[in-house]
Amino acid sequence: xxxxxxxxxxxxxxxxxxxxxxxxxxxxxxxxxxxxxxxxxxxxxxxxxxxxxxxxxxxxxxxxxxxxxxxxxxxxxxxxxxxxxxxxxxxxxxxxxxxxxxxxxxxxxxxxxxxxxxxxxxxxxxxxxxxxxxxxxxxxxxxxxxxxxxxxxxxxxxxxxxxxxxxxxxxxxxxxxxxxxxxxxxxxxxxxxxxxxxxxxxxxxxxxxxxxxxxxxxxxxxxxxxxxxxxxxxxxxxxxxxxxxxxxxxxxxxxxxxxxxxxxxxxxxxxxxxxxxxxxxxxxxxxxxxxxxxxxxxxxxxxxxxxxxxxxxxxxxxxxxxxxxxxxxxxxxxxxxxxxxxxxxxxxxxxxxxxxxxxxxxxxxxxxxxxxxxxxxxxxxxxxxxxxxxxxxxxxxxxxxxxxxxxxxxxxxxxxxxxxxxxxxxxxxxxxxxxxxxxxxxxxxxxxxxx
Amino acid sequence: xxxxxxxxxxxxxxxxxxxxxxxxxxxxxxxxxxxxxxxxxxxxxxxxxxxxxxxxxxxxxxxxxxxxxxxxxxxxxxxxxxxxxxxxxxxxxxxxxxxxxxxxxxxxxxxxxxxxxxxxxxxxxxxxxxxxxxxxxxxxxxxxxxxxxxxxxxxxxxxxxxxxxxxxxxxxxxxxxxxxxxxxxxxxxxxxxxxxxxxxxxxxxxxxxxxxxxxxxxxxxxxxxxxxxxxxxxxxxxxxxxxxxxxxxxxxxxxxxxxxxxxxxxxxxxxxxxxxxxxxxxxxxxxxxxxxxxxxxxxxxxxxxxxxxxxxxxxxxxxxxxxxxxxxxxxxxxxxxxxxxxxxxxxxxxxxxxxxxxxxxxxxxxxxxxxxxxxxxxxxxxxxxxxxxxxxxxxxxxxxxxxxxxxxxxxxxxxxxxxxxxxxxxxxxxxxxxxxxxxxxxxxxxxxxxxxxxxxxxxxxxxxxxxxxxxxxxxxxxxxxxxxxxxxxx
Numbered sequence: 001x002x003x004x005x006x007x008x009x010x011x012x013x014x015x016x017x018x019x020x021x022x023x024x025x026x027x028x029x030x031x032x033x034x035x036x037x038x039x040x041x042x043x044x045x046x047x048x049x050x051x052x053x054x055x056x057x058x059x060x061x062x063x064x065x066x067x068x069x070x071x072x073x074x075x076x077x078x079x080x081x082x083x084x085x086x087x088x089x090x091x092x093x094x095x096x097x098x099x100x101x102x103x104x105x106x107x108x109x110x111x112x113x114x115x116x117x118x119x120x121x122x123x124x125x126x127x128x129x130x131x132x133x134x135x136x137x138x139x140x141x142x143x144x145x146x147x148x149x150x151x152x153x154x155x156x157x158x159x160x161x162x163x164x165x166x167x168x169x170x171x172x173x174x175x176x177x178x179x180x181x182x183x184x185x186x187x188x189x190x191x192x193x194x195x196x197x198x199x200x201x202x203x204x205x206x207x208x209x210x211x212x213x214x215x216x217x218x219x220x221x222x223x224x225x226x227x228x229x230x231x232x233x234x235x236x237x238x239x240x241x242x243x244x245x246x247x248x249x250x251x252x253x254x255x256x257x258x259x260x261x262x263x264x265x266x267x268x269x270x271x272x273x274x275x276x277x278x279x280x281x282x283x284x285x286x287x288x289x290x291x292x293x294x295x296x297x298x299x300x301x302x303x304x305x306x307x308x309x310x311x312x313x314x315x316x317x318x319x320x321x322x323x324x325x326x327x328x329x330x331x332x333x334x335x336x337x338x339x340x341x342x343x344x345x346x347x348x349x350x351x352x353x354x355x356x357x358x359x360x361x362x363x364x365x366x367x368x369x370x371x372x373x374x375x376x377x378x379x380x381x382x383x384x385x386x387x388x389x390x391x392x393x394x395x396x397x398x399x400x401x402x403x404x405x406x407x408x409x410x411x412x413x414x415x416x417x418x419x420x421x422x423x424x425x426x427x428x429x430x431x432x433x434x435x436x437x438x439x440x441x442x443x444x445x446x447x448x449x450x451x
Numbered sequence: 452x453x454x455x456x457x458x459x460x461x462x463x464x465x466x467x468x469x470x471x472x473x474x475x476x477x478x479x480x481x482x483x484x485x486x487x488x489x490x491x492x493x494x495x496x497x498x499x500x501x502x503x504x505x506x507x508x509x510x511x512x513x514x515x516x517x518x519x520x521x522x523x524x525x526x527x528x529x530x531x532x533x534x535x536x537x538x539x540x541x542x543x544x545x546x547x548x549x550x551x552x553x554x555x556x557x558x559x560x561x562x563x564x565x566x567x568x569x570x571x572x573x574x575x576x577x578x579x580x581x582x583x584x585x586x587x588x589x590x591x592x593x594x595x596x597x598x599x600x601x602x603x604x605x606x607x608x609x610x611x612x613x614x615x616x617x618x619x620x621x622x623x624x625x626x627x628x629x630x631x632x633x634x635x636x637x638x639x640x641x642x643x644x645x646x647x648x649x650x651x652x653x654x655x656x657x658x659x660x661x662x663x664x665x666x667x668x669x670x671x672x673x674x675x676x677x678x679x680x681x682x683x684x685x686x687x688x689x690x691x692x693x694x695x696x697x698x699x700x701x702x703x704x705x706x707x708x709x710x711x712x713x714x715x716x717x718x719x720x721x722x723x724x725x726x727x728x729x730x731x732x733x734x735x736x737x738x739x740x741x742x743x744x745x746x747x748x749x750x751x752x753x754x755x756x757x758x759x760x761x762x763x764x765x766x767x768x769x770x771x772x773x774x775x776x777x778x779x780x781x782x783x784x785x786x787x788x789x790x791x792x793x794x795x796x797x798x799x800x801x802x803x804x805x806x807x808x809x810x811x812x813x814x815x816x817x818x819x820x821x822x823x824x825x826x827x828x829x830x831x832x833x834x835x836x837x838x839x840x841x842x843x844x845x846x847x848x849x850x851x852x853x854x855x856x857x858x859x860x861x862x863x864x865x866x867x868x869x870x871x872x873x874x875x876x877x878x879x880x881x882x883x884x885x886x887x888x889x890x891x892x893x894x895x896x897x898x899x900x901x902x903x904x905x906x907x908x909x910x911x912x913x914x915x916x917x918x919x920x921x922x923x924x925x926x927x928x929x930x931x932x933x934x935x936x937x938x939x940x941x
Contacts, residue, residue, distance in 0.1 A: 025625060033845065040609075044626070044628050046623050046625065
């Protein structure tokens with residue numbers, strides 16, 4: 001697929017890297033020659049320097065035979081203009097990033113009027129993810145599948161938890177949970193555990209199941225979770241804006257700390273129920289005054305990663321809150337993962353996976369359609385949800401008799417309203433949606449799991 | 452410095468060279484030559500050495516600019532060291548230094564030889580095939596070929612392509628490095644086959660048609676017999692002339708023509724190349740037509756007007772493309788024409804072609820930079836940016852072009868000095884021999900002219916020429932980086 005990415009910022013770079021790695025022909029466009037050089041030196045993509053919203057530059061980038069244009073510059077207006085001009089020139093599909101809350105309310109209208117296949121909003125997606133975790137704080141991360149009927153939940157084992165030293169088989173025998181362990185992260189390694197896999201303290205475990213069963217499971221293993229009643233949010237940026245919007249009607253009380261008075265006033269005017277504190281969040285005394293020791297959740301959404309990390313570590317140390325940290329740069333993932341942070345939210349990755357899912361699902365086949373794609377462990381383990389079609393080879397045979405590739409797991413089957421956590425004698429039928437967990441990054445169709 | 456990835460890439464290189472040896476092997480089988488076993492041994496050596504490089508798996512596969520440079524320089528040295536073996540093992544060239552000179556001359560598409568006519572005519576056909584095939588492999592670059600076939604460590608191998616491909620700015624023509632390498636080789640192979648067919652139509656025997664096509668495509672200059680192109684009819688000479696010129700134009704232009712972007716294909720560099728080409732042809736044709744008549748006092752033409760144009764075309768094409776094929780002996784021409792040919796040696800072909808020399812695009816940038824300097828003396832406050840094809844040429848590029856030019860002159864001067872220790876050889880020969888090897892042309896003037904060869908030099912001078920040929924093909928810096936002590940620090 002020929003893909004043009006306009007804008008080489010954080011999101012653009014992540015997209016260039018991931019789409020390029022999946023074998024697509026990617027051309028990036030940016031006004032800054034230095035940035036284009038950086039991207040083309042780093043990844044196997046081509047670069048064009050210029051304003052991506054001009055006809056000439058788009059032609060040079062090869063819009064005439066491109067399949068997809070993704071506009072992810074910093075300016076919403078420019079992104080929309082890029083897509084409009086691209087649409088005039090060729091019949092390629094267009095995706096625009098919109099982050100300004102004013103436009104994002106009208107995202108659906110803009111999408112229809114301008115013929116966009118997708119509108120992406122990294123900040124909104126991040127806010128949604130934060131809200132999910134706040135409602136289910138036992139988890140590091142929650143990803144809904146099957147229209148929300150099944151959830152993929154990631155959590156970290158406690159040092160002296162119930163699962164310590166148990167193998168997956170023992171755990172199943174002891175607790176009989178109606179969930180499936182689908183991935184384990186230990187240091188830099190990622191595993192799709194087999195029956196004899198033994199848990200160790202501090203492992204990050206991903207399970208899949210219904211919310212009810214997952215709660216039961218957590219209860220059985222005495223996993224300490226608490227409900228979040230209030231949260232301190234640091235920073236009043238766009239993500240905070242969306243988060244306020246989402247949580248305004250919920251039972252979680254928010255307290256936002258922001259240093260810019262104008263932003264404070266704006267937030268206070270829009271959401272009178274939310275307490276907006278004007279002050280510098282990096283001041284320890286202010287945090288203590290606002291009750292960082294007592295709050296049940298702490299969300300660091302300041303501009304700089306360093307500030308977010310330091311504040312989160314402090315909050316962890318000072319109290320017993322659920323910590324959520326926003327990270328923009330993923331280069332130092334390996335170090336950040338070793339820190340004692342709970343949930344790390346990375347807006348650009350959230351966006352990249354939604355675009356990757358779209359790109360993969362355009363390879364339509366009669367066997368299956370990809371519905372959702374989710375990175376359980378960055379670049380290592382992936383969960384993909386497929387709608388199984390009539391032509392798929394996987395249907396009609398009990399799972400124990402199918403020959404799967406190594407490191408592939410059928411994690412759940414949703415049939416109508418019924419959720420099946422698959423065992424060996426279950427059979428997949430046409431019309432089911434199945435969630436596949438795999439280390440084989442880049443499967444496009446459900447039959448790719450077979451040998 | 453990531454030594455493990457360098458070792459791994461050299462392993463691939465050796466395996467590829469083992470594959471290259473199959474062509475002369477087949478030739479030896481067809482002509483029932485004893486060299487069959489020589490090549491069999493060489494293939495065994497490549498497989499064994501290459502296999503050794505694969506024993507340990509590299510942990511770190513990242514290639515940065517410095518690794519790219521070192522891999523390219525070492526690859527070219529290793530491929531030449533092994534490529535010289537068939538000549539020595541078969542006894543055709545007993546001295547290893549001579550064999551290495553011949554092989555480096557082949558891979559770098561220089562075409563300078565230490566063999567005299569009799570030795571070439573007496574050589575086994577399989578060895579001649581290998582000699583010409585080295586031109587074809589070296590023309591587009593052996594690492595580019597490996598890239599076209601192998602999924603090497605992802606995006607970073609653009610650094611290798613940049614180090615191996617000629618020109619001040621090496622870009623991709625399609626988003627993927629691998630795809631770019633495949634397209635370039637497809638154009639290269641396609642044009643070689645067209646030339647082969649056209650030569651066959653002209654009645655050239657298959658063996659000579661194949662070797663001549665290889666030598667033309669790589670803009671090399673080795674010929675499979677002592678006669679050279681002069682032994683063929685006018686049609687064949689014209690075909691060779693045209694293809695030498697075609698192979699010295701940037702291959703990106705052919706891709707653009709294929710995509711229907713004719714206007715983009717004829718960019719500044721190609722237009723400058725054509726202008727230089729036709730000016731040189733006109734000047735030389737007039738000179739060799741008129742001068743003998745006016746100044747010799749004989750009042751008769753050495754060549755007819757038609758012949759003058761034909762020879763002028765042939766030699767301008769042969770020299771500017773840095774092929775170095777010969778027909779008549781141009782060392783007998785007027786000095787003016789010979790000087791033009793020497794100037795053309797330095798200018799060389801377009802960037803992104805298989806030719807050598809400084810490259811037309813660098814000449815264009817250098818002249819524009821020079822003109823800007825003069826302009827800034829007249830109007831010191833005027834802001835002027837160097838542009839090419841309506842795009843600004845970045846400061847980095849201008850800087851690297853001037854640095855290249857300085858390094859080029861330095862290598863040239865130093866080489867001429869080192870070669871001058873060789874007693875009994877006149878300075879014209881020395882000067883032109885260095886110019887010819889550094890620019891990958893082949894023949895020079897005087898004793899190393901189209902009718903002479905490099906066997907007049909001693910082994911020390913031959914090593915200087917070997918270095919010059921590699922430095923010329925790889926555009927100086929990859930060879931110089933090998934001498935920087937910091938390169939080898941862990």
